[in-house]
Amino acid sequence: MQPAPSRLATRTFDLDEVRSEFPVLSRRIHDHPLVYLDNAATTQKPLTVLDRIDSYYRTENANVHRGVHTLSQEATDAYESVRPVMQRFLGAASSREIVFTKGTTEAVNLVAGSLARGYFKKGDEILLTGMEHHSNIVPWQLAAEATGAVVKVVPVNDRGELDLGAYQALLGPRTRMVAVVHVSNSLGTINPVRQMIADAHSMGVPVLVDGAQAVAHGPVNVQDLDCDFYCMSAHKVFGPTGTGVLYAKEEWLERMPPYQGGGDMISAVTFEHTTYHEIPHKFEAGTPNMAGVIGMGAAIDYLSAFDIEEIQRHESQLVTHATGELEELGGVRLVGTAAHKTAVVSFLPEGLHPYDVATVMDRFGVAVRSGHHCTQPLMDQYGIPGTLRASFALYNSLDEVDRLIDAVRKARKFLS
Amino acid sequence: MTATATIEERADEVVEEFELFDDWMGRYEHLIEQGKALPALPDAYRDEAYKVRGCQSQVWVAAEPTDHGTIQFWADSDAIITRGIVALLVRVLNDQPPAAVAGTDLAFLDRIGMKEHLSPTRKNGLDAMVRRMKLYAEALAST
Numbered sequence: 258m259q260p261a262p263s264r265l266a267t268r269t270f271d272l273d274e275v276r277s278e279f280p281v282l283s284r285r286i287h288d289h290p291l292v293y294l295d296n297a298a299t300t301q302k303p304l305t306v307l308d309r310i311d312s313y314y315r316t317e318n319a320n321v322h323r324g325v326h327t328l329s330q331e332a333t334d335a336y337e338s339v340r341p342v343m344q345r346f347l348g349a350a351s352s353r354e355i356v357f358t359k360g361t362t363e364a365v366n367l368v369a370g371s372l373a374r375g376y377f378k379k380g381d382e383i384l385l386t387g388m389e390h391h392s393n394i395v396p397w398q399l400a401a402e403a404t405g406a407v408v409k410v411v412p413v414n415d416r417g418e419l420d421l422g423a424y425q426a427l428l429g430p431r432t433r434m435v436a437v438v439h440v441s442n443s444l445g446t447i448n449p450v451r452q453m454i455a456d457a458h459s460m461g462v463p464v465l466v467d468g469a470q471a472v473a474h475g476p477v478n479v480q481d482l483d484c485d486f487y488c489m490s491a492h493k494v495f496g497p498t499g500t501g502v503l504y505a506k507e508e509w510l511e512r513m514p515p516y517q518g519g520g521d522m523i524s525a526v527t528f529e530h531t532t533y534h535e536i537p538h539k540f541e542a543g544t545p546n547m548a549g550v551i552g553m554g555a556a557i558d559y560l561s562a563f564d565i566e567e568i569q570r571h572e573s574q575l576v577t578h579a580t581g582e583l584e585e586l587g588g589v590r591l592v593g594t595a596a597h598k599t600a601v602v603s604f605l606p607e608g609l610h611p612y613d614v615a616t617v618m619d620r621f622g623v624a625v626r627s628g629h630h631c632t633q634p635l636m637d638q639y640g641i642p643g644t645l646r647a648s649f650a651l652y653n654s655l656d657e658v659d660r661l662i663d664a665v666r667k668a669r670k671f672l673s
Numbered sequence: 674m675t676a677t678a679t680i681e682e683r684a685d686e687v688v689e690e691f692e693l694f695d696d697w698m699g700r701y702e703h704l705i706e707q708g709k710a711l712p713a714l715p716d717a718y719r720d721e722a723y724k725v726r727g728c729q730s731q732v733w734v735a736a737e738p739t740d741h742g743t744i745q746f747w748a749d750s751d752a753i754i755t756r757g758i759v760a761l762l763v764r765v766l767n768d769q770p771p772a773a774v775a776g777t778d779l780a781f782l783d784r785i786g787m788k789e790h791l792s793p794t795r796k797n798g799l800d801a802m803v804r805r806m807k808l809y810a811e812a813l814a815s816t
Contacts, residue, residue: 287697610730610751610752610753610755611729611752612729612730612752612754612755613752613753613754613755616701616754616790617701620697620698620701627729628729642730642731642751642752643729671698671701671702672705672753
């Protein structure tokens with residue numbers, strides 16, 4: 258990932274101070290202090306985000322883009338002010354390229370659903386990878402079913418890296434779309450998307466990047482990547498649920514037909530013909546998640562105040578410590594050992610089932626995810642029922658990693 | 674366990690057993706022991722058709738009518754805590770009249786602090802397993 262010069266680092270990273278800003282971290286679970294290591298599923302929310310949503314509802318709530326009254330104007334301004342925030346965060350050329358969605362899943366569905374209406378033809382190929390989340394598989398399968406296109410899959414090696422040679426070989430004259438995850442949710446692998454995009458573009462193929470797991474852990478710059486589409490969710494980057502962004506190059510948004518119809522996305526409606534609003538509003542039917550979008554803005558402001566490289570260094574310490582300690586324990590299979598990976602450690606104590614281990618770890622206050630992480634094809638490839646996944650965020654500490662290891666040790670003793 | 678006990682009587686027996694333990698470790702150890710005592714699933718049933726695929730763990734469940742009008746369950750899971758719950762369900766529901774199985778509410782799991790494992794949101798296959806057990810029972814009750 259390339260540096261994004263648009264971020265303003267104004268705060269020094271102080272772990273204790275950061276932790277004090279996330280109220281939920283002070284909870285106790287089964288009489289132990291909570292160790293929250295399920296950040297790849299969703300992150301916790303800082304006070305600034307909670308306060309922003311609260312004050313929106315208390316003092317600013319009105320429907321956006323509708324009324325001439327003051328409150329509606331203020332709500333519209335607050336809502337629309339998040340578009341340039343997201344533009345800067347993602348490094349987009351224009352705020353017109355920022356479409357607010359319910360999250361990554363809706364963003365992928367928006368693109369796949371819209372392109373299924375006229376873009377994909379019978380026999381076209383949609384190229385995915387073997388480490389995609391189900392939400393970057395199923396929308397394309399639906400588009401393929403509707404159009405007669407076919408889904409092809411780039412294989413993953415045993416370390417959890419994409420086979421780039423196979424990718425290049427699969428890119429062919431029938432390829433009409435590449436959809437790839439930036440950072441794998443189950444393995445933490447950082448995929449070489451910049452190279453993959455360049456390869457696809459050399460064949461005239463557009464690329465969608467699922468950035469859900471990437472944005473909280475490193476700088477993203479969509480212009481530098483040159484991706485055609487980039488999808489993200491607010492809740493994985495310290496913002497509220499039900500909100501996210503589709504970044505799409507302006508030319509694509511102009512070209513694509515609307516995804517859903519309704520209020521706010523039209524400029525004129527008669528029963529004979531409807532003309533659509535300009536981009537990005539063409540893709541935002543209905544009353545949007547105003548509090549969510551405004552909360553997302555606050556979350557991005559929160560994260561952007563730090564030097565992202567400082568956060569990366571901190572998270573990389575956590576991953577290194579966790580990996581080392583798990584290796585030290587012995588009898589633990591590490592799943593996903595890519596050379597480039599982010600804040601995820603996926604593992605499985607030999608002979609144990611992830612459900613059992615996670616259930617016992619919970620009794621010690623340690624929250625990890627167990628299961629196939631919505632990447633069933635990948636787990637099938639590894640021949641395992643799933644893994645335990647510890648995923649870190651900026652507020653996790655080395656002490657918490659020790660608590661994780663201790664809980665694994667105790668769970669193993671209990672279950673063996 | 675007595676063969677003639679009702680679902681409620683067997684459930685009460687389970688609850689009494691679990692009340693002997695005053696911490697979660699004891700309860701879970703006892704649960705895992707229950708799973709170990711579960712009769713082995715016949716190979717014929719270890720098949721896709723009898724599998725309930727959860728995203729956390731998987732469960733197999735099959736049912737047969739007995740010659741005295743009750744229902745016999747066979748079940749298993751790949752996770753040992755899930756298998757423990759499976760064993761409790763089989764223990765309580767096995768060899769009961771199909772109509773009684775179809776109508777039971779399984780509240781005893783709440784009383785032993787294991788209810789959360791049965792939550793549909795837990796996705797361990799148990800919730801779907803119970804639905805299948807009841808479907809089998811309803812089908813047998815109506816024949």
